[in-house]
Amino acid sequence: MSISVKLERLIKNLPKHVTLVAVSKTKSHTDILEAYNTGQRIFGENKVQELVEKAESLPKDINWHMIGHLQSNKIKYIVSFVSLIHGVDSIKLLKEINKRAKQKNRIIECLLQIHIATERSKFGFGFDEIEQALIDTKALKNIRIVGLMGMATFTNNIQQIENEFHSLKLLFNQVKNNKISILSMGMSGDYKIAIDNGSNMIRIGSSIFGER
Numbered sequence: 001m002s003i004s005v006k007l008e009r010l011i012k013n014l015p016k017h018v019t020l021v022a023v024s025k026t027k028s029h030t031d032i033l034e035a036y037n038t039g040q041r042i043f044g045e046n047k048v049q050e051l052v053e054k055a056e057s058l059p060k061d062i063n064w065h066m067i068g069h070l071q072s073n074k075i076k077y078i079v080s081f082v083s084l085i086h087g088v089d090s091i092k093l094l095k096e097i098n099k100r101a102k103q104k105n106r107i108i109e110c111l112l113q114i115h116i117a118t119e120r121s122k123f124g125f126g127f128d129e130i131e132q133a134l135i136d137t138k139a140l141k142n143i144r145i146v147g148l149m150g151m152a153t154f155t156n157n158i159q160q161i162e163n164e165f166h167s168l169k170l171l172f173n174q175v176k177n178n179k180i181s182i183l184s185m186g187m188s189g190d191y192k193i194a195i196d197n198g199s200n201m202i203r204i205g206s207s208i209f210g211e212r
Protein backbone atom coordinates (compact mmCIF):
# COMPACT_ATOMS: atom_id res chain seq x y z
CA MET A 1 0.00 0.00 0.00
CA SER A 2 1.31 3.45 -0.87
CA ILE A 3 1.95 6.18 1.67
CA SER A 4 -0.96 8.23 0.37
CA VAL A 5 -3.42 5.33 0.65
CA LYS A 6 -2.28 4.50 4.19
CA LEU A 7 -2.53 8.14 5.17
CA GLU A 8 -6.00 8.59 3.67
CA ARG A 9 -7.30 5.46 5.41
CA LEU A 10 -5.88 6.57 8.71
CA ILE A 11 -7.37 10.06 8.47
CA LYS A 12 -10.76 8.77 7.35
CA ASN A 13 -11.08 6.78 10.56
CA LEU A 14 -9.92 9.50 12.95
CA PRO A 15 -12.42 11.43 15.07
CA LYS A 16 -12.57 15.09 14.01
CA HIS A 17 -11.07 16.40 17.25
CA VAL A 18 -7.85 14.40 16.83
CA THR A 19 -4.88 16.07 15.12
CA LEU A 20 -2.46 13.85 13.23
CA VAL A 21 1.28 14.44 13.40
CA ALA A 22 2.94 12.44 10.62
CA VAL A 23 6.24 11.27 12.08
CA SER A 24 8.72 11.38 9.22
CA LYS A 25 12.00 10.71 11.06
CA THR A 26 14.51 8.77 8.93
CA LYS A 27 12.17 9.03 5.92
CA SER A 28 13.14 10.59 2.59
CA HIS A 29 11.99 13.86 1.09
CA THR A 30 10.12 11.85 -1.55
CA ASP A 31 8.15 10.02 1.12
CA ILE A 32 7.35 13.24 2.94
CA LEU A 33 6.27 14.93 -0.28
CA GLU A 34 3.91 12.06 -1.02
CA ALA A 35 2.21 12.64 2.33
CA TYR A 36 2.31 16.41 1.72
CA ASN A 37 0.63 16.00 -1.66
CA THR A 38 -2.08 13.96 0.03
CA GLY A 39 -2.79 17.05 2.13
CA GLN A 40 -0.78 16.41 5.30
CA ARG A 41 0.83 19.58 6.69
CA ILE A 42 1.98 18.59 10.20
CA PHE A 43 5.15 16.52 10.39
CA GLY A 44 7.16 15.40 13.40
CA GLU A 45 10.89 14.80 13.66
CA ASN A 46 12.99 13.74 16.64
CA LYS A 47 16.51 14.84 15.66
CA VAL A 48 17.45 18.50 15.40
CA GLN A 49 19.87 18.16 12.51
CA GLU A 50 17.43 16.15 10.41
CA LEU A 51 14.61 18.53 11.25
CA VAL A 52 16.64 21.57 10.17
CA GLU A 53 17.73 19.96 6.93
CA LYS A 54 14.17 18.91 6.02
CA ALA A 55 12.64 22.25 6.97
CA GLU A 56 15.12 24.00 4.66
CA SER A 57 14.45 21.72 1.70
CA LEU A 58 10.74 20.99 1.91
CA PRO A 59 7.66 23.23 1.38
CA LYS A 60 7.47 26.23 3.64
CA ASP A 61 3.87 25.71 4.68
CA ILE A 62 4.74 22.54 6.60
CA ASN A 63 4.22 22.80 10.36
CA TRP A 64 7.21 21.09 11.92
CA HIS A 65 6.86 19.52 15.35
CA MET A 66 9.91 18.54 17.38
CA ILE A 67 8.85 15.32 19.09
CA GLY A 68 12.15 13.99 20.39
CA HIS A 69 14.27 14.68 23.39
CA LEU A 70 15.66 18.18 22.97
CA GLN A 71 19.03 19.29 24.36
CA SER A 72 19.22 22.93 25.39
CA ASN A 73 22.30 23.65 23.28
CA LYS A 74 20.38 22.71 20.12
CA ILE A 75 17.29 24.87 20.58
CA LYS A 76 18.88 27.72 18.65
CA TYR A 77 18.83 25.71 15.42
CA ILE A 78 15.06 25.19 15.37
CA VAL A 79 13.70 28.19 17.23
CA SER A 80 13.09 30.31 14.14
CA PHE A 81 10.68 27.89 12.48
CA VAL A 82 9.44 25.08 14.78
CA SER A 83 5.69 25.22 15.40
CA LEU A 84 5.33 22.93 18.43
CA ILE A 85 7.83 21.27 20.75
CA HIS A 86 6.47 18.07 22.34
CA GLY A 87 8.58 16.41 24.98
CA VAL A 88 9.77 19.37 27.05
CA ASP A 89 10.84 17.73 30.28
CA SER A 90 12.51 20.33 32.51
CA ILE A 91 12.17 23.91 33.71
CA LYS A 92 15.72 24.51 32.57
CA LEU A 93 14.75 23.60 29.02
CA LEU A 94 11.66 25.82 29.15
CA LYS A 95 13.80 28.73 30.27
CA GLU A 96 16.27 28.14 27.49
CA ILE A 97 13.53 27.88 24.85
CA ASN A 98 12.09 31.13 26.20
CA LYS A 99 15.45 32.86 25.96
CA ARG A 100 16.07 31.74 22.39
CA ALA A 101 12.51 32.51 21.32
CA LYS A 102 12.84 36.00 22.70
CA GLN A 103 15.94 36.61 20.58
CA LYS A 104 13.88 35.69 17.52
CA ASN A 105 10.84 37.62 18.71
CA ARG A 106 8.72 34.48 18.68
CA ILE A 107 6.39 32.74 21.09
CA ILE A 108 6.99 29.00 20.96
CA GLU A 109 4.27 26.55 21.86
CA CYS A 110 5.39 23.64 24.04
CA LEU A 111 3.95 20.46 25.52
CA LEU A 112 5.18 19.22 28.87
CA GLN A 113 6.23 15.60 28.68
CA ILE A 114 4.95 13.51 31.56
CA HIS A 115 6.66 10.29 32.55
CA ILE A 116 3.86 7.73 32.40
CA ALA A 117 5.79 4.62 31.37
CA THR A 118 7.51 2.17 33.67
CA GLU A 119 10.69 2.23 31.58
CA ARG A 120 13.27 4.43 33.20
CA SER A 121 14.69 5.45 29.85
CA LYS A 122 11.65 7.53 28.94
CA PHE A 123 11.94 11.19 29.86
CA GLY A 124 9.46 13.49 31.52
CA PHE A 125 8.13 15.35 34.52
CA GLY A 126 6.59 13.41 37.37
CA PHE A 127 2.84 13.84 37.91
CA ASP A 128 3.42 15.82 41.09
CA GLU A 129 5.78 18.29 39.42
CA ILE A 130 3.37 19.79 36.91
CA GLU A 131 1.52 22.34 38.98
CA GLN A 132 4.78 23.79 40.25
CA ALA A 133 6.22 23.79 36.73
CA LEU A 134 3.24 25.80 35.50
CA ILE A 135 3.73 28.31 38.30
CA ASP A 136 7.49 28.54 37.78
CA THR A 137 7.10 29.26 34.07
CA LYS A 138 4.28 31.82 34.26
CA ALA A 139 6.72 34.69 33.82
CA LEU A 140 8.26 33.27 30.64
CA LYS A 141 6.60 35.34 27.95
CA ASN A 142 8.12 33.73 24.89
CA ILE A 143 6.86 30.22 25.49
CA ARG A 144 3.28 29.05 25.72
CA ILE A 145 2.54 25.74 27.40
CA VAL A 146 -0.38 24.41 25.38
CA GLY A 147 -0.66 20.85 26.61
CA LEU A 148 0.80 17.60 27.83
CA MET A 149 2.52 14.72 26.07
CA GLY A 150 3.26 11.17 27.12
CA MET A 151 4.57 7.86 25.84
CA ALA A 152 3.23 4.59 27.16
CA THR A 153 5.42 1.63 28.02
CA PHE A 154 6.39 -0.50 25.03
CA THR A 155 4.46 -3.64 25.95
CA ASN A 156 1.78 -6.02 24.72
CA ASN A 157 -0.11 -5.51 27.94
CA ILE A 158 -3.07 -3.45 26.75
CA GLN A 159 -4.37 -2.95 30.26
CA GLN A 160 -1.10 -1.36 31.28
CA ILE A 161 -1.05 0.98 28.28
CA GLU A 162 -4.64 1.93 29.02
CA ASN A 163 -3.83 2.66 32.66
CA GLU A 164 -0.89 4.84 31.69
CA PHE A 165 -2.87 6.87 29.16
CA HIS A 166 -5.78 7.15 31.57
CA SER A 167 -3.56 8.50 34.32
CA LEU A 168 -2.27 11.18 31.95
CA LYS A 169 -5.81 12.06 30.93
CA LEU A 170 -6.73 12.58 34.60
CA LEU A 171 -3.79 14.93 35.04
CA PHE A 172 -4.75 16.74 31.83
CA ASN A 173 -8.30 17.22 33.16
CA GLN A 174 -6.83 18.91 36.22
CA VAL A 175 -4.67 21.41 34.36
CA LYS A 176 -6.56 22.04 31.14
CA ASN A 177 -7.98 25.47 30.46
CA ASN A 178 -8.38 27.72 27.43
CA LYS A 179 -4.61 27.73 26.89
CA ILE A 180 -3.75 24.16 27.85
CA SER A 181 -5.81 22.15 25.39
CA ILE A 182 -3.56 19.58 23.70
CA LEU A 183 -3.10 16.03 24.92
CA SER A 184 -0.46 14.37 22.72
CA MET A 185 -0.45 10.62 23.21
CA GLY A 186 -0.55 7.62 20.91
CA MET A 187 1.79 6.19 18.27
CA SER A 188 1.25 3.56 15.55
CA GLY A 189 0.94 0.69 18.00
CA ASP A 190 -1.28 2.31 20.60
CA TYR A 191 -3.09 5.32 19.12
CA LYS A 192 -6.54 3.73 19.27
CA ILE A 193 -6.15 3.10 22.99
CA ALA A 194 -4.85 6.65 23.35
CA ILE A 195 -7.85 8.17 21.57
CA ASP A 196 -10.23 6.08 23.67
CA ASN A 197 -8.48 7.57 26.68
CA GLY A 198 -8.80 11.19 25.64
CA SER A 199 -5.91 11.91 23.29
CA ASN A 200 -6.48 14.73 20.80
CA MET A 201 -3.09 14.60 19.08
CA ILE A 202 -1.47 11.41 17.82
CA ARG A 203 2.05 10.95 16.47
CA ILE A 204 2.11 8.30 13.76
CA GLY A 205 5.19 7.15 11.87
CA SER A 206 5.40 3.53 10.75
CA SER A 207 1.67 3.10 10.03
CA ILE A 208 2.00 5.80 7.37
CA PHE A 209 5.57 5.52 6.10
CA GLY A 210 6.34 1.86 6.82
CA GLU A 211 8.88 0.36 9.18
CA ARG A 212 12.09 2.24 9.88
Ligand SMILES: *Cc1c(COP(=O)(O)O)cnc(C)c1O
Binds near residue numbers: 189
Ligand atom coordinates in the same frame (compact mmCIF):
# COMPACT_ATOMS: atom_id res chain seq x y z
C1 LIG B 1 9.09 7.70 16.48
C2 LIG B 1 8.12 8.37 17.38
C3 LIG B 1 6.74 8.26 17.16
C4 LIG B 1 6.13 7.45 16.03
O1 LIG B 1 6.32 6.09 16.23
P1 LIG B 1 5.61 4.98 15.31
O2 LIG B 1 5.56 3.79 16.17
O3 LIG B 1 6.47 4.82 14.11
O4 LIG B 1 4.26 5.50 14.96
C5 LIG B 1 5.89 8.95 18.01
N1 LIG B 1 6.36 9.69 19.03
C6 LIG B 1 7.68 9.81 19.27
C7 LIG B 1 8.12 10.65 20.42
C8 LIG B 1 8.59 9.17 18.46
O5 LIG B 1 9.90 9.29 18.72
